[in-house]
Amino acid sequence: MRILIILVVLLSLSSLTIIKLKNSNGVFKRLPTYFPKMDIPEGNKITKSRVALGKKLFFDKRLSIDGTIACNTCHHPAMAFADNQAITPGVQGRLGTRNAPTLTNVGFNSTYLFDGFLETLEKQAIVPIEEHAEMAFNIVEITKRLKSVPEYQKLAQKAYKRDLDPYVITRALGTFQRTLVSYQSKYDLSLKNKEKLSESERKGKDLFFNTLHCTQCHNGFNFTDFSTKNNGLYPVYPDSGRMRVTKLETDRDLFKVPTLRNIGLTAPYMHDGSVKTLDEVIRHYESGGFPNKNKSPHLKPFVLSDEDRKNLISFLNALTDQKFIYRHTH
Ligand code: HEC
Ligand code: HEC
Known part of the structure; x- marks a missing residue:
């Protein structure tokens, strides 16, 4: 059943086509000319409310099965969204095998994970949520858990004009991560x-x-x-x-x-x-x-x-x- 749900989510995501971002939404206005335009999936243009929703989710421990781990547990803003441990434990101290990478300019990547496995941030978001050694949860359960939080419902409606669901969660997380643009070293x-x-x-x-x-x-x-x-x-x-x-x-x-x-x-x-x-x-x-x-x-x-x-x-x-x-x- 769980596999089926993941498949349905992945399939609905794979139908996304990619469009070029116009440098018009404020977030990327001052990018140096040697930066390319970021590819943004059609239907997930960057807007303020989408960024706000994605940010809230990124820092929310309720995305993990026992409420102890958020995305920022392993991707700390102060460490350029990486971590200072070789392997950061997920729920119940479980250890994976790979180091948490920086999310600096992650929206410009054409593939994700160290082995270049997935092509969009929307698809990637499901990986840590499901991963046994990370959040060990699933996106349908997260939806159930967060649906009752009025602020999430309000933000979901504002950002995507629909209730909080896997579609909204994956897209909002993708949007927030696309704003992690570093160009002023x-x-x-x-x-x-x-x-x-x-x-x-x-x-x-x-x-x-x-x-x-x-x-x-x-x-x-x-x-x-x-x-x-x-x-x-x-x-x-x-x-x-x-x-x-x-x-x-x-x-x-x-x-x-x-x-x-x-x-x-x-x-x-x-x-x-x-x-x-x-x-x-x-x-x-x-x-x-x-x-x-x-x-x-x-x-x-x-x-x-x-x-x-x-x-x-x-x-x-x-x-x-x-x-x-x-x-x-x-
Ligand atoms: C043949 C391609 C190649 C060349 C040339 C190369 N690198 Fe790398 N570099 C890599 C790869 C691949 C990794 C990641 C390896 C891994 O994860 O096991 C890496 C990792 C690194 C890292 C660690 C990054 C991180 O976030 O963990 C640093 C720092 C680095 N390289 C610096 C350099 C420097 C300095 C030079 C020149 C002296 C150099 N590299 C030359 C391919 C290269
Ligand atoms: C327990 C630690 C942990 C947590 C929690 C975690 N991550 Fe990660 N993240 C990792 C590790 C480790 C990798 C590298 C995995 C691999 O390459 O197989 C990674 C890779 C990624 C990548 C790929 C980056 C790239 O350049 O390829 C993205 C994007 C990402 N994480 C976003 C998230 C989001 C969004 C969340 C929350 C929903 C999250 N992570 C939660 C440890 C974590």
Whole structure:
């Protein structure tokens, strides 16, 4: 029965077609020109009441079976909607296997989850709600639970002109997450000549772009090419990554190239949170990574001085957007 309900919800979501967002609704007005337009599903245009409803749901523990876990339990605004634990426990202390990723600029992603499994935020919202090691609940029960809350009914009517139901819940959560747009890091402001990078940050930037070619994978406005790659974290991975979805050997141990925006706030790192600091991340790349048959040919060992490493970390920290954090914590 539960599976059937999920299927019905997913099918109704898959009929959504994608339209381009016009930069007209206020939320994205001042985006730098190097940002693309966000694809917004038709019928789920961003409006103030939809954002308000999605935000309320995102912070509501009643979305979990025992009322102890909200989305923000693992996606903290102060940590750029990531978390500082390798694996954050869900209900009853249950542990999953993956690190909670940042939701910075999540609305620009073309696929979701480390293995690139789902295509829209609306579909993705059902995953943590149902996941045994996260909220362990289901969206129909949530609807029943929240239907009796007058404020939710009022907001649902205002936002979508219908009662609170799975359609409204998934779309409102999607809408709120599409507003998590970060574009005012020190690095962005330096491109507009509104701030000046320090000498250390400038040297680190040069290493990142020109010497080490980190941009072979972490490129473009969001410091990711949105692909899945193997960066040599392990010789043998306990989690087969993208292969879980495609069953293809060529996709074994591939993980989504993460954005590096707000990276200074989102330690620990990698899909399993196994790398504790940026210093350790850089030392990993210096080693060239472990041999793995699907390791990207772009990963080659290199040698950095302590000074170089410090500069590269300064640059990565310049990708932190304090205005974004302030906006979502006040
Ligand atoms: C117990 C911790 C936990 C809770 C609660 C949780 N998440 Fe997550 N979230 C994760 C983990 C871990 C992943 C990575 C999962 C994977 O890749 O398989 C993730 C991934 C995501 C992603 C994909 C991001 C990307 O770039 O691929 C989105 C979006 C997301 N969560 C939104 C939510 C929303 C919305 C809620 C509440 C309804 C929520 N999460 C609740 C831990 C959590
Ligand atoms: C071949 C593609 C590729 C190249 C080149 C590359 N990366 Fe990565 N990077 C990845 C992938 C894939 C991950 C995620 C791996 C995982 O989750 O297990 C990652 C993860 C990271 C993370 C952790 C992000 C997080 O949120 O957990 C940082 C920081 C990082 N890379 C920085 C760099 C730097 C600095 C360079 C250049 C020295 C670089 N990367 C070069 C593909 C690449």
